[in-house]
Amino acid sequence: MKHTIMAPLTPIQVAPAIVLRISGDVTPISKFFSATPKHRVATFCRYQSERNPLITDDILLTYFKAPNSYTGEDVLEISFHGNPLIVNTAMADFADNGVRLADRGEFTQRAFINGKLTLAQSEGVNALIHSHTAAGVHAAANTLHGGLDAIFSHVRSSLVELLAKLEAAIDFSEELYELDSSHSVEPIVKALTDLLANYHQAQRALHGVKVVIAGAPNAGKSTLFNILLSQDRAIVSDEAGTTRDTLSEQAHSGGVTFALTDTAGVRETSSQSEAAGVKRAVSAIESADLLLIIIDLSTPLSSDSGALLHNTVARERIIIGNKSDMPKVAEVDTDVQISSKALIGIEELKDLITAKVQKLLPAQIELSLTSESQRLDCETALHELKTIQAEDLPLDLQAYHIRAALRSLDSLQGSDITEETLTKLFSSFCIGK
């Protein structure tokens, strides 16, 4: 028998209401309520604490009887008046009666285990909650409504059908069958290719465009990071090599939200911790959607800056000349010149960033893969099918590749998923979801 779990759906802070969700056997806590709730009916009643007789509240109980609930178990949602003291006392009362706090994503994990949601839909729930753009919300809602599952199921049944034909042809005589596997996998290859094609755009729609500040040590990266965030987030100092770890925060400009990252200045260094920072900086630069490359105009262009400019020619980038309050020494083509110290050119820079971020965001996406593991599984399946297309393989080898593609689909649909992987996957979800 599984534990009954509980979690607040709203932050536990003074508010008009605080809502608690409970899933599992709720009979041990029914004694706290003055009425017995009915399935899908909101029941107004009274909660009376056992721990502290002074604590009582008029509450609203919404009950969903198994299996017709989010998790597939009995679910009770309790709206309290929004006083943290009341809710914390109630949670302690319920804990005394065997209800434990839910882990992150545990309600959705139970929904998956009980067959209420597929794995793709579960990930769709998470994407829907966290999406930063309207396009992301739209794509996630379509996933939640089964859009991805429809494609996965179609791909699976086409592959199973082809495998059956191949096996029949292997068992009997090849000549009896008109088999052109390469032709048969064509629509499947197209379906998977289409799904993978918009993955990066969809990731931007879901998680926000990744904007990374890069430049030589002391160029003024952290100073600019703080200005763009309007808060004193990163340490600034005249010592080169101040920033070690990468720092990321949500930033807003001209109505768009993006993920802004400050990095360590990239240079050769003998310090181990600085070298580790440089490694992180390089990886952040590689995965960025948009680079803000900062050049210190007050000193001659360093070879590190020169290399950075050279290596990022093909990338989306804005070249920023900083320290324009000082005499100009470096000869560099810049997109904008600013002084982070004297706050010159900042509005012009913000407008440039807003325009670039908007350009990188898709206007609309119908369906997309929501996670990196989905992308990897799709890539693997596609690779197997393309091998069949590319080479003139004997039937048994064709069957081998189809089976491998089917295994990737199993992983995509979670049919072979282990408990450990499941827990890891759902741990990225919110508490209460």
Ligand SMILES: Nc1nc2c(ncn2[C@@H]2O[C@H](COP(=O)(O)OP(=O)(O)OP(=O)(O)O)[C@@H](O)[C@H]2O)c(=O)[nH]1
């Ligand atoms: N004169 C002038 N100084 C600036 C400007 N922007 C930053 N500085 C100074 O330059 C020094 C380095 O600034 P940071 O923002 O720490 O530079 P950084 O690129 O983050 O440096 P690392 O983290 O060491 O790579 C500090 O002393 C800043 O005050 C500017 O526009 N003009």
Ligand SMILES: [Mg+2]
């Ligand atoms: Mg810094």
